Amino acid sequence: MSLYQKKPFWILGSIFVLGFIALFMIRLDLIQKYFFRTQSLPISAIKSPGDKETWMNIVQSHRKIGFSHSRFSAEQDGYRLQETVRMRINTMGMVQDINLKTIGRLNRDFSLADFDFNIKSGRFNFNVTGSVSGDVLTVRTNSAGASREADIPLKAKPYLLPAITAAMSAAELNSGDKYTFDIFDPATMGQTAVMVEVLGKEDLQVMGEIQSATKVALNFKDTSQLAWIGDSGEVLKEKGILGIQLEKTTRQDALRGLAAAASADLTQAASLASNVLLEDLDRLATLRVEISGIPLQVVQLNGGRQAFKANILTIEKETMTNFPADIHERNLQNLEKVFLKPGPFIQSDDQKIQNLAQEIAGTHAAPLDKVRMLVEWVYKNIDKRPVLSLPDALSTLDNRVGDCNEHAVLLAALARAAGIPCRVEAGLVYLKGRFYYHAWNLVYLGRWITVDAVYDQVPADVSHIRLVTGSPSQQLDLIGIIGKLQLRVLDH
Known part of the structure; x- marks a missing residue:
């Protein structure tokens, strides 16, 4: 294991x-x-x-x-x-x-x-x-x-x-x-x-x-x-x-020397205990949770597969049918075009990223197949260990190690290099009785689809609760809610 x-x-x-x-x-x-x-x-x-x-x-x-x-x-x-x-x-x-x-x-x-x-x-x-x-x-x-x-x-x-x-x-x-x-x-x-x-x-x-x-x-x-x-x-x-x-x-x-034990485990300290145990997440089509304890204007709960009303968040797993055979930049809206561009930490225009995207996904595969191949490659080739740094795609590719941030920025760079708009999302995900802060991706395949290269999921399971979306910088918006957010699972 x-x-x-x-x-x-x-x-x-x-x-x-x-x-x-x-x-x-x-x-x-x-x-x-x-x-x-x-x-x-x-x-x-x-x-x-x-x-x-x-x-x-x-x-x-x-x-x-x-x-x-x-x-x-x-x-x-x-x-x-x-x-x-x-x-x-x-x-x-x-x-x-x-x-x-x-x-x-x-x-x-x-x-x-x-x-x-x-x-x-x-x-x-x-x-x-x-x-x-x-x-x-x-x-x-x-x-x-x-x-x-x-x-x-x-x-x-x-x-x-x-x-x-x-x-x-x-x-x-x-x-x-x-x-x-x-x-x-x-x-x-x-x-x-x-x-x-x-x-x-x-x-x-x-x-x-x-x-x-x-x-x-x-x-x-x-x-x-x-x-x-x-x-x-x-x-x-x-x-x-x-x-x-x-x-x-x-x-x-x-x-004077630092203690070997260092800080308390920050991940555990910030996680939220779930009121119910969730099993067979891949089979869940819907998850409903109650969100409270935070100013709602600082998070992005509504939109896409998430619907938020009266403090109740409903997450519906996306259907994976009726996608276009190809994606052309000329047909994209401005929002989708934004997430085709390179950034300081998502270097999709770098030749190493361009070459790898071509090697993995080629040029003739359907967009959904490209995404699946890219997600699988990142899942299999990036060693899953926590990294304390500012995550960027090139460093992740060179070092072949990282947590979900590194997986997300590398996948975003590879997808953009392959002509697929991709952004980074962050929020919570369920594991073994708790919800942990996590990052994943959203890819545009005619409509936005949630994917997770850490789990090799296309689409991601419904325990992925989006709080912010757009770019890695959006994760800073989570600072103000850590330790304040309250979550209760209603049904699944």
Whole structure:
């Protein structure tokens, strides 16, 4: 029996990485929240912060799972910010190390000049660099030896958040003050909003001493993080998702070894117990569940094979008949055409992807047969193990390993290369009495059909409950509902 058959391999590891970068480390200069603009805080009115070096422990349930080290220093033409982060994470019973490094160069007014971000975990290594020229940010990604460049228009000058946290502290903010920032999200190559609210002054114990701090809440994707900023502008403590905290410490303490057990199993912690046992999922034609506990506007429950009304979700398995003999781009609607295009993490225009799609599916097979062949190839050729990284098709193809995220982005790239529109969906799937967070695909065969390369299912069984759809970036929308969503099976 394979390891996959013994354990679920779902998306929470990657969601955690994305969420940790995007939300929990929101004040750090990691790439998920690298850029933003202030609405009302005048940076020019703030005195320049002095050189700083900060070490922080990353803790979950009183257990150290990592550390961060940041340096902020003045240079001739501005400032330099450098951050390194190391974490030891338990996902699906497997302990993995993840390393992140960011270097940012700031102008005199604290606006961003350029940056270099790298994330490494096991065999996966992903690098992003960027530079600002006028109102355009040029981003370059490098994965599996392939480079890609994109120009992103900016709404205003981009700033690094660490400089702003220092500025906020120096500005003597008052309780109740609120500020909105646009942060850059590399998954969407766009900007999204973060609201910061000043909650007031609070005394905090830091390394055995009581220090005065300004407590702020950062609201992102319908979830909140708390941060305590010292009078000098340093972040003394953070509290975020899944009970994880950052706490200021000394260099010696931060570098002290990590526990072998690492974090609690994040996948199990986020899963939902089912009120009934589901058997013979392949034979189920319909599943009805009650959804509650979350703001419904943040999820996409209605559409396709799912119908949602009065908190009741009905999922109908698709019928696999009456498909067209071929799919021509000229006959597609704009939505379908969007999901034929390559993306930063779905590199369907890469020659290796193009050649493999041709080798697997050929050019003369019917669209449904192509999909079945592509799904089967990914199922058989990608080793099913959790990966803590930003999933992309080329790295997955090179490393031949990954969880459902890697399966989904690779299948999306291969399908698009074969001329079949394909998008990534994420939500929940049932396994052995629980619902786990998971990712799969939707392919267009004259109508949208749900498929899962982890299970080799065309169509996917009805226990696949879609919460978000579109691209891998949509998984960030799940951050705000993990731990809040409630689900009850009504009938099947």
